[in-house]
Amino acid sequence: MKKCQQCSKPATLHITEIREGEVQALHLCESCAQEYWHSELESSETEDASNSPFPMSMVEDELEELDSLSCPNCGISFKQFRAQGRLGCPHDYVAFEAELLPLLENIHGDTAQHCGKAPKRAPDASQRQYRLIRLRNDLRSAVDMENYEEAAQIRDEISELEQELGEITDTTE
């Protein structure tokens, strides 16, 4: 069995990455892999290319930090959430945003964007945003089902909405 290339524990995750055309193989144990995903997420968020995925000296500290990370609103720690599987308050979705994302993608697939009903009190613009997201979804399935007549109708609706919303389309596609 291969050993984790970051520590000496047995490697359980084998990752093949293609970066700028170069293939890179990674063999990691459970905890280093988690750290890896975590730092990947952070670096892609900050778009800091110089940030190495493995600030090795910090792995242990950061793992602890991840678990002790807590919500300023309700006080629940990420570790507590992991133990009970239930969040403490609505703000946890913001406080643990980066940590929850892989979990959400795992459960719901990689479109972690709501496109269903919204409370009617939500501001008008976001209402229309939702509608747009939903219509695009519908369009995709109409095309998949070869329902071209329906697809054409949806396309018309989309362009109408897009006009109403102005340039906002750039940010959603």
Add this chain to the structure above:
Amino acid sequence: MDLEALTEKSGEWLRGTGPESDIVVSSRIRLARNLAQYPFISRCDDTTKTEIETLLKAKMDEVAAGRRLQYLDVDDLETLDRQFLVERQLISREHADSTGSRGVGISDEETLSVMINEEDHIRIQVLRSGLSLDECWSEINSFDDALEEEVTYAFSEKLGYLTACPTNVGTGIRVSVMLHLPALVMTKEIQKVFQALHKISLAVRGLYGEGSQAVGDFYQISNQVTLGKSEDQLIQTLKDVVPNIVDYERRVRTALVKENRQSLHDTVARAYGILRNAQTISSEETMHLLSSVRMGINLGLIDNLEIPEVNELFIQTQPAHLQKLRKSELGSAERNSARASFLRRRLSGGGSGEEN
């Protein structure tokens, strides 16, 4: 609400009517909602829970204007009554077993129920007989709209309705259809169905939801994904899939009759015979045998019994129902003998189950 009066009825979901009701027992949709200004239930102390319950109870009364929603304080109920509500699928097992301020509002026809302080602050459920997901959605959607005018839900543009468990976030919707699939179970074809459903991210559960066993060949099929798809899309997935399973069950039933009518008839007749003559019988065996009888009626192998009657027996032979009908608490052995005598009376020639 008069729970005693409910025992006499079979409840909306077992009415045995609606499209495809020979195989589709019921359709159910539930929505998970939370109030924006409070922590989720696991971080609420008792005072906060009581505050939430009081607030929501008052709001529910306003919203329900025009229709009656009877409120039951679940924390105050006897264990037997809680179990009774679980058997009728009006509250979840978790809601029955947990502690602290919590309750449920139930509509007269038992189609709508609203649990307060379950895993989320609000769990709205609509249950209907047969394959009627559109009707479920329109009823639950309008109740949700009305409630939303009175309270502020925890909601984010990106993640939709925020729920205590990330598995419900987004639409907060669970769309499920309960199917009676004895022929697929008998021929073990059911495994293929499970595999196919798993591939399209649909979950299969037993009669009483999460973690429950599939008793009496009843299976609940429901969506797992709640984020990234609209309510309509999630409902449509079930509406697309269910008719295929129904067809499959019907085809296998027809094949069973064609290839081995005598043996099938024998199984059904023996099941009927045991139910009419047993002196002591467990809930599990009852469900199993009623399942055969139910299929037998659909195939014309039993002609002096109707589906709604069998549906009623499914629920009235459950432990809490049985005890409430008997008006006394019974131990397990006493229940088995009371159940057998109840079945004998009910099946001996169309009696109402009353002592003669």
